[in-house]
Amino acid sequence: DQQVKQNSPSLSVQEGRISILNCDYTNSMFDYFLWYKKYPAEGPTFLISISSIKDKNEDGRFTVFLNKSAKHLSLHIVPSQPGDSAVYFCAASARNRDDKIIFGKGTRLHILP
Amino acid sequence: ETGVTQTPRHLVMGMTNKKSLKCEQHLGHNAMYWYKQSAKKPLELMFVYSLEERVENNSVPSRFSPECPNSSHLFLHLHTLQPEDSALYLCASSQDRSVGNTIYFGEGSWLTVV
Numbered sequence: 001d002q003q004v005k006q007n008s009p010s011l012s013v014q015e016g017r018i019s020i021l022n023c024d025y026t027n028s029m030f031d032y033f034l035w036y037k038k039y040p041a042e043g044p045t046f047l048i049s050i051s052s053i054k055d056k057n058e059d060g061r062f063t064v065f066l067n068k069s070a071k072h073l074s075l076h077i078v079p080s081q082p083g084d085s086a087v088y089f090c091a092a093s094a095r096n097r098d099d100k101i102i103f104g105k106g107t108r109l110h111i112l113p
Numbered sequence: 114e115t116g117v118t119q120t121p122r123h124l125v126m127g128m129t130n131k132k133s134l135k136c137e138q139h140l141g142h143n144a145m146y147w148y149k150q151s152a153k154k155p156l157e158l159m160f161v162y163s164l165e166e167r168v169e170n171n172s173v174p175s176r177f178s179p180e181c182p183n184s185s186h187l188f189l190h191l192h193t194l195q196p197e198d199s200a201l202y203l204c205a206s207s208q209d210r211s212v213g214n215t216i217y218f219g220e221g222s223w224l225t226v227v
């Protein structure tokens with residue numbers, strides 16, 4: 001049973017527009033969430049994170065929103081740039097329980113010219 | 114460049130071969146990890162080492178054998194693998210095992226078992 005779900009395997013967005021990547025989780029014990037970005041033939045790189053005590057965290061063009069009641073988080077990229085084309089992994093962990101980080105399957109983002 | 118280096122980047126091996134994947138981190142971290150990335154599956158945590166001691170083994174078959182000789186190096190010894198073991202194997206490290214510490218991944222080793 002997948003605890004972290006990224007239901008969209010791929011997403012195409014026009015350059016300059018907003019990209020919204022979604023992630024749902026089932027474990028209410030999760031209290032820390034992360035997004036990783038992965039280019040082909042490279043390992044994932046950390047992008048942005050959010051603690052459950054917040055509902056929004058912003059870093060430049062990247063903003064992560066957390067809706068705890070819906071067990072949903074999203075990553076917004078605005079404006080989208082060609083270099084944003086990559087696979088984005090959502091991940092979650094329950095710090096008070098154990099320190100396993102559970103990853104979603106990833107969403108491939110294509111930025112169209 | 115994340116500070117985590119994996120070799121080889123690509124490996125093709127037969128089912129009867131013995132090979133090893135190597136990982137080195139230059140970040141002064143105390144925790145190191147092996148992950149497996151198969152097609153269309155989430156990243157799977159295989160092993161966790163903290164201060165050179167294995168602290169977690171996620172039901173990984175014994176044909177995968179990790180070794181952590183010091184806090185900077187991590188190996189994954191492979192023997193009698195199956196074709197379904199073909200995947201991208203990612204090494205990672207973090208300051209320690211506490212969540213909240215960013216995990217830094219290497220570029221991965223693409224393994225093909227024939």
